[in-house]
Amino acid sequence: MLETPVIVVNFKLYEQASGKNGLNLAKIIDTVSKETGASIAVAVNPLDFKMIKNSVDMPVFLQHVDAVEFGAKTGRINVELAKEHGIDGILINHSERRMTIADIEYLVHRAKIVGVNTIVCTNNAKVSAAIAALSPDFIAMEPPELIGGDVSVSRARPEAITETIKIVNSVNPVPVLVGAGVKTGDDVKKAIELGAKGVLIASGIAKANDPRKAIIDLVQGLM
Numbered sequence: 001m002l003e004t005p006v007i008v009v010n011f012k013l014y015e016q017a018s019g020k021n022g023l024n025l026a027k028i029i030d031t032v033s034k035e036t037g038a039s040i041a042v043a044v045n046p047l048d049f050k051m052i053k054n055s056v057d058m059p060v061f062l063q064h065v066d067a068v069e070f071g072a073k074t075g076r077i078n079v080e081l082a083k084e085h086g087i088d089g090i091l092i093n094h095s096e097r098r099m100t101i102a103d104i105e106y107l108v109h110r111a112k113i114v115g116v117n118t119i120v121c122t123n124n125a126k127v128s129a130a131i132a133a134l135s136p137d138f139i140a141m142e143p144p145e146l147i148g149g150d151v152s153v154s155r156a157r158p159e160a161i162t163e164t165i166k167i168v169n170s171v172n173p174v175p176v177l178v179g180a181g182v183k184t185g186d187d188v189k190k191a192i193e194l195g196a197k198g199v200l201i202a203s204g205i206a207k208a209n210d211p212r213k214a215i216i217d218l219v220q221g222l223m
């Protein structure tokens with residue numbers, strides 16, 4: 001299980017965070033995690049996974065796996081195969097990779113059986129409540145309109161964070177991460193003050209001119 005508070009960095013398919021660039025970025029983040037003692041995990045694409053996993057000590061997640069069993073499934077990967085290759089966890093239902101609730105339930109269930117962490121992404125408080133009933137390890141609530149922007153969820157939608165945590169706790173107290181537009185340590189600090197157990201972030205690190213400086217700044221918000 002991830003230690004909280006945690007910063008989860010989603011590399012998406014940003015060129016600055018893919019292939020050799022992804023490996024360099026992962027090493028920078030891993031070094032900052034070791035230097036500061038901060039709990040940081042990354043979510044990477046399946047092609048880069050092994051190379052990154054073999055070069056860092058922090059947890060490495062996949063950004064998506066398919067809700068399928070082994071068999072005649074061309075172009076798919078499942079959580080069982082991903083586990084065999086050493087993944088620590090999976091992001092599920094990211095805003096850029098939505099799934100049906102039946103598939104989310106299947107994946108959370110299979111991930112528990114094989115022993116990998118699950119972070120299920122949601123877009124608002126009500127969807128978070130529905131997902132809480134499935135008992136994932138984490139819910140990551142991200143208002144889609146703020147994703148990739150410069151205004152953080154902590155600043156623009158603080159009420160969405162508190163409402164999500166309240167409704168999730170009323171169903172099943174799954175720890176809640178928040179994301180979208182997170183860029184600074186102040187954004188992280190504010191999210192945690194509002195009750196979040198950490199943040200999910202992408203462009204603030206992947207597109208930063210100086211990713212090391214950006215991640216160090218974010219980590220200050222955990223302290």
Ligand code: G3P
Nearest residue numbers: 010147148180181202203
């Ligand atoms: O997965 C994290 C994400 O969707 C938020 O993206 O660029 O707003 O940090 P970003």
